[in-house]
Amino acid sequence: MPRNKPPFEKVLIAGAGPSGLLLALLLAQHDIPTIVLEAWSWLDTRLRATQYGVPATRVFRRAGLLPDFRAASIPKFPAICWRRVADGEKLVEIDMSVVEEEEDRMTVLQLGEMIQIMYKHCMDPKRGKGMIDVRFNHRVTGTGQDDGKAWVDVEIGGDDEQKRRERIEADYVVGCDGASSAVRRSLFGKQWPGQTFDCRFVVQNVFYDGFEEHGWDGGNYCIDPEHWGLIARRGHGGLWRVTYGDPVAGLTDGEYLARRPWHLKAMLPGHPEPDQYKVEQTNLYNIHNRCVDTFRVGRILLAADAAHACNPMGGYGCMTACLDVDGLADCLIGYYEGKASESILDTYAQVRRDIFLKYVDARSIKNLDRVSKTDPWTVLETDKFFGILQELNKDKDNLKAFLLKPSSIEYDFKQHYDRTPANDELEQVMSTKRNGIEVAVEA
8 A cells, every 4th residue: 555645855954963963864764855954064073062871872872873982982981970179089979880781871972073973874875875965065044934845045155165045945944053053043033041151161182191190080070169170081092071161251262271271280180280281172162051932933943952052061962952853853753654743843842842941951050050159078968969879879770770760851752643654544545435435325
């Protein structure tokens, strides 16, 4: 029996970052074609996220990405701990070795490397199935829609090329183009609800022998009002990622970098001078906690950082983005395959926004406050989360269950599939038969 014609044919995705490429891969698994537009002429491999919790890892597995991510990452991530910067004392830790044999354990890999792996999968005829059309040097300048389609206006061409303008149409447009999303701005303007923090976030890759000499490993959250952040082993050959927030507002990038030796001397074990470590790559950016009023406006949808942003303490940003994309993919797939009505896209928009506001926004701010505002000398006794960790550490089975349990930020949209293609086809056949009988009776 021939399959019913699907309700739409093509999805246009703005942004060839991790969210856009992941969405394209998930849709390609179900033969849904996508066009992915990237403003830059290359993949964005700037320093950003490096660790992704179990919920995101489950999405990577479903997308077929996890084996390649594991092969590129460090073999083990032994522990996550919280340290007092003043004396380097380890206050409490999570022993990650209890889940080291679990497929869905935390993923640790620089986002720049992950994007390159995702792109290779998109271009692989077996992975992307020829369904993914990635176009670089396509900068979105506006969006629009009518009852039958949506579109983006783009500026095409690199710096040395004669730029031209074009309108590209699809059934749906999804903004996955990051915190400065052109798709979001086309819908809501430059302002969106939330806050931008006064501090400046400084991220760098660092090679320093002192980490090994002083017994540091894994991930180390640093608690201090002036030198708070995260220091974590992130790659082969002694690569570490050092991230800190500079509390002084309003400086130039050069002035922030001039303060870096002061921060690193306080935070790194052994209190080294600049000639004792090597910094490779640096990224400076502002941090926000914001969320749009709606993730859907007709045929235009938003996901990940285009829809919301949170500070990076705790790794909620990329993890939540993966869950947005996974949920939206399930909703589009369900509608495409006749398992759900188009209203499931409204369900996506409402549920994922509610989850961000109720859980992600609040928790990420608590994580930020924990390292930047609490008293490092009393936090072990006053922080309820630390008390929970101390109890979990008494029983490895309980700790393992805690690390692998479904999170409140996850959501299964397949529960909203309200029909099956087989039922639709049966109804079509029965309707045809009924119409035939009615025609015969009337004749």
